Amino acid sequence: MESFLRCIQRTADHVRFIDQTRLPQEEVWVAATDWRVLVEAIKALRVRGAPALGIAAACAAWLAAREATFDPLYPAPLLAALDAIEASRPTAVNLHHAVRRCRALVQPDAQSTVSALAACADELTHYEIEACRRMGANGLAHLGAGEWRILTVCNTGSLATVGMGTALAVVRALAAHGPVKVFACETRPLLQGARLTMWELMRDGLDCALITDGMAASIMRSERINLVLAGADRIAANGDAANKIGTFGLAVQARYFGIPFGIVAPRTTLDPALPSGEHIDIEQRAADEVRGFGACRTAPDGCAVRNPAFDVTPAGLISFIITDEGAHVPPYHFA
Amino acid sequence: MESFLRCIQRTADHVRFIDQTRLPQEEVWVAATDWRVLVEAIKALRVRGAPALGIAAACAAWLAAREATFDPLYPAPLLAALDAIEASRPTAVNLHHAVRRCRALVQPDAQSTVSALAACADELTHYEIEACRRMGANGLAHLGAGEWRILTVCNTGSLATVGMGTALAVVRALAAHGPVKVFACETRPLLQGARLTMWELMRDGLDCALITDGMAASIMRSERINLVLAGADRIAANGDAANKIGTFGLAVQARYFGIPFGIVAPRTTLDPALPSGEHIDIEQRAADEVRGFGACRTAPDGCAVRNPAFDVTPAGLISFIITDEGAHVPPYHFA
Numbered sequence: 001m002e003s004f005l006r007c008i009q010r011t012a013d014h015v016r017f018i019d020q021t022r023l024p025q026e027e028v029w030v031a032a033t034d035w036r037v038l039v040e041a042i043k044a045l046r047v048r049g050a051p052a053l054g055i056a057a058a059c060a061a062w063l064a065a066r067e068a069t070f071d072p073l074y075p076a077p078l079l080a081a082l083d084a085i086e087a088s089r090p091t092a093v094n095l096h097h098a099v100r101r102c103r104a105l106v107q108p109d110a111q112s113t114v115s116a117l118a119a120c121a122d123e124l125t126h127y128e129i130e131a132c133r134r135m136g137a138n139g140l141a142h143l144g145a146g147e148w149r150i151l152t153v154c155n156t157g158s159l160a161t162v163g164m165g166t167a168l169a170v171v172r173a174l175a176a177h178g179p180v181k182v183f184a185c186e187t188r189p190l191l192q193g194a195r196l197t198m199w200e201l202m203r204d205g206l207d208c209a210l211i212t213d214g215m216a217a218s219i220m221r222s223e224r225i226n227l228v229l230a231g232a233d234r235i236a237a238n239g240d241a242a243n244k245i246g247t248f249g250l251a252v253q254a255r256y257f258g259i260p261f262g263i264v265a266p267r268t269t270l271d272p273a274l275p276s277g278e279h280i281d282i283e284q285r286a287a288d289e290v291r292g293f294g295a296c297r298t299a300p301d302g303c304a305v306r307n308p309a310f311d312v313t314p315a316g317l318i319s320f321i322i323t324d325e326g327a328h329v330p331p332y333h334f335a
Numbered sequence: 336m337e338s339f340l341r342c343i344q345r346t347a348d349h350v351r352f353i354d355q356t357r358l359p360q361e362e363v364w365v366a367a368t369d370w371r372v373l374v375e376a377i378k379a380l381r382v383r384g385a386p387a388l389g390i391a392a393a394c395a396a397w398l399a400a401r402e403a404t405f406d407p408l409y410p411a412p413l414l415a416a417l418d419a420i421e422a423s424r425p426t427a428v429n430l431h432h433a434v435r436r437c438r439a440l441v442q443p444d445a446q447s448t449v450s451a452l453a454a455c456a457d458e459l460t461h462y463e464i465e466a467c468r469r470m471g472a473n474g475l476a477h478l479g480a481g482e483w484r485i486l487t488v489c490n491t492g493s494l495a496t497v498g499m500g501t502a503l504a505v506v507r508a509l510a511a512h513g514p515v516k517v518f519a520c521e522t523r524p525l526l527q528g529a530r531l532t533m534w535e536l537m538r539d540g541l542d543c544a545l546i547t548d549g550m551a552a553s554i555m556r557s558e559r560i561n562l563v564l565a566g567a568d569r570i571a572a573n574g575d576a577a578n579k580i581g582t583f584g585l586a587v588q589a590r591y592f593g594i595p596f597g598i599v600a601p602r603t604t605l606d607p608a609l610p611s612g613e614h615i616d617i618e619q620r621a622a623d624e625v626r627g628f629g630a631c632r633t634a635p636d637g638c639a640v641r642n643p644a645f646d647v648t649p650a651g652l653i654s655f656i657i658t659d660e661g662a663h664v665p666p667y668h669f670a
Contacts, residue, residue: 024635153549183641186625186634188523188547194626194634202635209639210625212523214488214548214581218646246549249588256587290521290545291529296629299521299529300359300537304544306518311553 004132004165004172005158005203008047008055010121015059019046020159024199035063035081042088042095049160050233051128051266054094058121060085061102065117069110078106078113091283093234094268098124125162131266132163134324139170139229139264142320142327145177149225151216151254153185154244155196156231156264167229167264168200170322175206182208183219187246189289189307213246217253228254230313232265232321239315239332240277241265245308251317260319267323270334277312285309339467339500339507340493340538343382343390345456350394354381355494359534370398370416377423377430384495385568386463386601389429393456395420396437400452404445413441413448426618429603433459460497466601466659467498474505474564474599477655477662480512484560486551486589488520489579490531491566491599502564502599503535505657510541517543518554522581524624524642548581552588563589565648567600567656574650574667575612576600580643586652595654602658607669612647620644 008017014033021044022028030046032038038060041047047056064081071077086099101124105116150171157168164172174180182201187193194210201208211219219225228250232241241247241263254261274280287305292298299305321328328334343352349368356379357363365381367373373395376382382391399416406412421434436459440451485506492503499507509515517536522528529545536543546554554560563585567576576582576598589596609615622640627633634640656663663669 025632185549186523188521188549191628191633198638199635202638209641210634211641212548212580212625214520214523214584215641215643215646217584217587218580218643219641222643223641245547245553249549249552249584252552252588252591253584256590290547293628293633294631296631297360298526298629299545300534303533303537306544306546306550306554306558308550308553308557311550 004163005200006162007052007159008059008162010059010062010118010125015063017041017047017056018159020048020196021046024195033063035060035067035085038063039085039088049155050092050094051161051163052159053089053092054098055121055124055128055162057085057095057098058102058117058124061099062114062117062121065110065114069114074110075106075108075113079103128161129163131324132161132165132169135166135264135266135322136164136169136173138324138327139322140173140177142322143174143227145174147178148174148180148227149223150180150227150229151183151185151220151225151250152197152229153193153246153250154187154231155192155200157197157200159196159200166231166266168197170229170264172204180206182206183223183225184208184210185213185216185246185250186210187244188213189293191293216250220253220257220259225259228259228261230263232263232269233310234274234280235263235265235270235321235334236274236276236280237272237334238276239318239321239330239334240312241318241321242277242280242310242312245311248311248313251313255317261317262320262322263318264322267325270323272334277314280312282311283309339498340535341497342387342494343394343497345394345397345453345460350398352376352382352391353494355383355531356381359530368398370395370402370420373398374420374423384490385427385429386496386498387494388424388427389433390456390459390463390497392420392430392433393437393452393459396434397449397452397456400445400449404449409445410441410443410448414438463496464498467496467500467504469659470501470599470601470657471499471504471508473659473662474657475508475512477657478509478562480509482513483509483515483562484558485515485562485564486518486520486555486560486585487532487564488528488581488585489522489566490527490535492532492535494531494535501566501601503532505564505599507539515541517541518558518560519543519545520548520551520581520585521545522579523548551585555588555592555594560594563594563596565598567598567604568645569609569615570598570600570605570656570669571609571611571615572607572669573611574653574656574665574669576648576653576656577612577615577645578648580646583646583648586648590652596652597655597657598653599657602660605658605669612649615647617646618644
């Protein structure tokens with residue numbers, strides 16, 4: 001029995017996904033038979049999170065293959081669709097990997113292509129679910145069951161991965177074996193912690209509370225936090241980890257209190273070609289994300305803003321890195 | 336010439352104040368001839384900031400004294416008004432001090448009382464403006480003119496003080512003598528940094544940029560911040576300082592980078608009767624402040640929340656404390 005949410009599901013004739021932009025107010029499931037609906041969903045962040053994006057891309061490729069079967073020039077329209085799918089989120093590595101894999105499966109025969117792409121989407125889904133399960137098990141083995149009071153940031157759960165999550169997989173594995181309390185940082189500017197993580201944790205019936213990002217140090221002290229867990233978007237060979245903006249500050253604060261700070265990410269996040277975090281380009285996002293939230297404008301119109309999407313936590317502040325392959329401790333040397 | 340905003344002004348026959356709940360979208364000035372308008376403004380946070388609240392209370396007392404002059408039982412209605420003014424913000428110490436001072440000036444003769452309260456409001460205003468000016472001068476003397484890249488939190492400016500501000504008075508003094516760049520943390524949950532500090536800094540033509548609270552560590556590194564300045568609501572004898580939630584985390588991050596972290600506050604903030612910060616009660620505010628963003632609901636309905644209004648920065652993380660009397664460095668012993 002799967003106790004976690006499957007945020008993207010391939011059925012016999014369509015793809016279902018949960019529209020994350022409507023959470024937490026409404027749980028809206030979209031049933032797509034047209035790959036263009038998935039592309040729009042990726043662009044509009046209705047589907048987000050690195051592993052989920054890879055699966056969404058493979059599912060979109062499968063829908064495109066089915067649609068094009070009537071075409072005498074098959075697979076030309078399918079290849080054009082794959083290009084459009086790949087362009088939907090330019091910086092998402094998992095999405096590129098998935099599309100590249102799908103492209104290699106395209107055959108002159110439509111029916112074989114459809115079958116191959118269906119199998120590919122299912123395999124990717126199975127792979128990600130299994131990777132999440134392993135991250136949870138590896139985290140539990142490394143940390144041990146006990147009374148854990150965990151601070152976390154952004155969304156690293158089922159909504160990002162289709163499985164149990166990355167950092168939240170470890171939270172869930174720990175919670176299955178002992179009393180766990182989770183404090184979720186709201187994670188400005190896009191509030192993935194408030195909107196998505198709290199929704200997931202409450203859905204699971206976990207003991208959780210929401211805080212603003214600036215409360216972290218105060219809560220680490222007053223709530224006797226004994227573990228800080230974050231995900232990662234990219235990990236360099238030396239262990240430096242890029243993740244959602246705010247992660248680095250949490251690592252600094254955890255070090256001040258002597259609280260273990262861990263990163264949980266699939267091995268696909270490791271980038272041994274990158275010697276250190278210095279070499280990671282940080283995407284600057286739109287100023288209006290910081291000037292307000294959604295339709296609420298709060299800062300003066302046109303005010304100057306910094307909006308780095310990620311920060312880089314130096315390896316020296318990271319107590320351990322959990323992947324689906326195991327637990328790593330310093331000094332890190334990923335090859 | 337005053338170059339700073341006077342957010343509360345007593346004229347010959349009324350009191351003008353800027354409605355801070357309308358900032359930064361609109362600069363709305365309210366002209367009050369009825370003390371009840373000021374009480375409502377204090378309750379609704381249209382006027383806020385410790386020194387500004389004291390002046391608002393004294394101005395309200397003056398309006399109440401004028402209104403009651405026709406009453407044969409004078410000063411009974413005035414004393415009742417003073418009680419109502421004092422009850423408008425129960426935890427604001429400056430407001431209590433101001434009302435206590437006003438109460439001592441009440442005389443059987445209406446005209447003398449009105450004159451005495453007008454003088455009291457003007458004296459308090461003059462005192463606060465002068466205290467701000469001195470904090471700015473003392474900060475400049477302690478730090479020296481130079482190229483300062485300053486990170487700050489909450490609003491510590493004219494809107495809180497009627498003068499140049501506390502931490503922002505030091506920013507302004509430094510900016511008058513060298514190139515200064517200010518990064519304002521938005522300061523969730525109530526966003527005083529985004530709404531008020533950015534408005535003030537832009538009004539002054541200062542070089543400034545807004546960041547979310549979680550960006551602090553990343554910005555300290557990428558923008559080569561060389562000074563972090565915050566205000567304080569209460570400072571214990573040993574130098575522990577209570578201030579807006581988020582301040583403690585900034586102090587921890589500043590220490591990590593070796594950046595000086597300073598507190599700027601009037602001497603009235605010093606509480607030598609309090610041996611250390613442990614003894615400071617932290618007000619927990621309404622959960623909905625954290626569950627949403629302005630009028631937008633963002634977290635799941637009814638989710639658990641922590642919402643401490645303040646945190647306590649241990650003296651060991653505070654490089655210096657500037658008051659209107661001078662600059663203090665560790666070890667602190669306020670008596």
